[in-house]
Amino acid sequence: MEVSERSGSSGSAVVHAPEFVGREREMAELARALAAPPTAVWIEGEAGIGKSRLLREYLAWTAGRADGAGRVLVARCPPLHHPQTLGPLVDALRQATETVAGLPLSPLAGALRPLFPEWGGDLPAAPGPAEDATAVRHRVFRALAELLARLDVAVLAVEDVHWADEATLEFLLFLAAGPQSIGLVVTCRPEDVVGGSLLRRLATRLAADSASAAGRLRLALGPLDVAATARLMSSMLAGEHVSDRFAGFVHQRTEGVPLAVEGAVRLMADRAHLSFGADGWGGCRPDEIGVPATVRDMVLERLGRLGPEGRAVLQAAAVLGRPADEATLRAVTGLAAGRAQAGLIEALGGALLDDDGWGQVAFRHVLARQAVYEATPASRRRTLHRRAGRTLEALTPPPVGELADHFRVAGEKSEWSRYAEWAADLALDSGDETTAGARLHDLVVNADLRPASILRLIRKFPFASFAGPARFRELVPPLRAALASGACTPGQEADIRAQLGNVLLFMGEDDAGRAELKRAIPHLGHDPAEAARAMMRLGWPRSSSWPVSSHLRWLERAAELEVPSMTAADRVGFAADQATARLMLGETDGWALVARIPDDADAPAEWQQITRANVNIGDMAMLWGRYAVAAQRLGTALVQADRRRYRRYESVAMVTRTHLDWLTGAWEGLAERAAALAESEDILPLARLELLFVVGQLHAVAGAYGPAAQQLRSVLDGEVGSGALADSMEPAAALARLALSAGRVEEALEITGEPADLIARKGTWVWASDLGPARVAALAAAGRLEEAARLTAAFARGLRGRDAPGPRAGLATCRAILAEARGEHASAAGLFARAAVAWQALPRPYEALLAQERQAGCQIAAGKRETGLSLLVEVRERLIALGALGDADRVVACLREHGVAAKRPQRGGRRAHGSRLSPRELEVTQLVATGRSNRQIADELFLSPKTVAQHLSSAMRKLGVSSRTALAVLATGAGTADAQFAQGDVPDRPSGGVTTKTR
Structure with missing residues (x-):
């Protein structure tokens, strides 16, 4: 044990490691919460506040208990540039066990092979192909949960979760939502959570006060007060008293952040600014002592007091960013064995590094590591990263993500490319498209690759997981540079041009994208599947100003192309795309193609395409005004997506169903549902605009015209800017209606002018259900009746032979508006009645x-x-x-x-409060009373089980019951209808039966 030395009234002090003070209440709450897992604990606070120390103290306490409270597995998330897929969990499990031999694992554990290649001889065979990345990820999650259970893990603790990769966050959400018996503890710095992070959803799931949610505990650590600061300082000075004045001075300078308090005491000891007097320890002259206000400045001053070997070891540890043994640190520093050991001893003595007792050394706090890293000259960092990469290459298995990052900074392009692509492949194998996309994007944009390498990488891109036009825009220059290099064969050039066309279409630059696809198609004979996909994209009408005939020619060419390599799933997807495109063009034969799409399948990949087809057909049925068909298709898609965890399709179907609810007048609670959906990270940007359109319309009908106009203008600008021209028709019509109601005729004419011209040029009159009446009304208000008449006649010709109830209702309205504008009031009254x-x-x-x-x-x-x-x-x-x-x-x-x-x-x-149930809540409650499960109710009502659970929760809240059984008893006893009538409300429909959607 260290001994405090004093000589006279002023002397030197030997500084001890700080004791654990000021967190007694939090420690007791943490221990109580984790005494009976499963539970979930969220620990948050700023950097240096003591989150990790609290967790370490709990682990030390449990290790010393005689009752064997259960195993705690700790995963730490390092601040990597591109975090490795599930890296924190993989590293923690590797430390927990060297082998899985002998564990009773199910065949599902074969999904872990990409994550643990070294266990290949002990893991079951890899499972068959999954239907999509979401299914792959879910399979890996289930296998990880099984492995945790087999290793007897009672609590999983994840430190610094704000640096976790997306797949790790999704796994934590999976654990928090599932039936697993594993407790969960996470530590987080809220200020470091980036916008759109899944961590926000995890926080919502976990960060509930213990008083309001069973099995949930939220601990928000704040700064120490002056008294606790004095206790902390005293513990570092052999338990001797610290004067009140001195403790107050340090507290003021450090704001009570424990890491800063510790750094201040050590720094003052280094400077010999401590003295011991009658009142205990104090500063020689507290008012003149300058203690840096930031941890960074304290670290750098202490770094400057070390010798060259000590600084070299700290710099190597900062570059590695992971716990390392002495041999690894020595290799990265480049020092001889004796000098490296001396440097390590000096660095450990300076209390910036910590030894875990097993020979692994790391920074005690990430802020110290960051300060040392940033203070290391850039040229020195490159050298250290190169050495780190060469050293870590010898590990089995190699940490490919870290190797990619090391060689990237070192400027070693070949090694960076090799390991980054390897890391992306592992991410794709694990269903982590976000990490894979980031790796591949970085390579294509920044690695100055050859055309053949760019082509190979771009084909791996998970484009559906990309977000934001900037990322697509950055891909264009390297693709164009590859085309201009002259190093491509004609086939390679066509492949690259096709990918460039796809990227431009994703960006909304439709004319440029289509031009590239047209140039590529004649040279894609070596890849007929890619040629067919390119033709199909040219046939897609949503964002192009081409006439219908041009789109149809490309669709017909795609349909005629023989693709022998096309799988059964590809054929279902191809048929779905053909049907969707033709229906969007207003072609009635699209419904015949819909009839050919199967309702059932054997292979998972086919199920994926069938689910996607149902989502798209539901959307097209809504466009045509076939709302019963839309409800049935979307309901089926929601059930299929939930069963097979197609989260992307589920989110799109939920958005489209929300839009359908707006159209059909199912408005109760709709604004809240739409707004909540729009906040979800699963919702793509264009789908979010569709939800905001619904919210804007609900503002308008409620009479909040200012907010409605602002919302609808934002939606319209967003959809036009992204090239979603078909989707822009409804918001344009809604905005024009608001302008007309305020007497702003010119504004309404301006809003509807270009959309109406576009429909006329293309001939896609099925898009005009709302836009047609809005444009005719604007022309009529401006006295331009001949134009209004010509538009109405063209609308009628465009719908000839088409059974499109929605557009035909719009046409009937146009005719009535025109008659009213001509002063033919009796005729107009009859026409409005028909409309x-x-x-x-x-x-x-x-x-x-x-x-x-x-x-x-x-x-x-x-x-x-x-x-x-x-x-x-x-x-x-x-x-x-x-x-x-x-x-x-x-x-x-x-x-x-x-x-x-x-x-x-x-x-x-x-009213949507008290005991009054909505019609849907009433249906769900009555089905609960018959003994049906959530899934059975979902099947009957064409909802997802998640939506059924939301309706049940709302019904129980309104009726004042806390369990499903109590709800069923109420429904079969006094009856939910009676409960509603007790409030003096009249039900929206008879309560004696269950209404189901048309199948």
């Missing part, structure tokens, strides 16, 4: 009510005052019931203008 019937048949009740409102106005203008006013009264009531309070206000104003007493609706709309 209302057409809208209601979809059903689209809001549009039907707006048509009836205009019908009533025309009746009044035609001299049928009583008939018109009576209809307006009915429209007002139904608008209020629907939740369109802003429109109801307008109708009330009209009624009052004609002398009819009418009340404005109470704000807040339809």
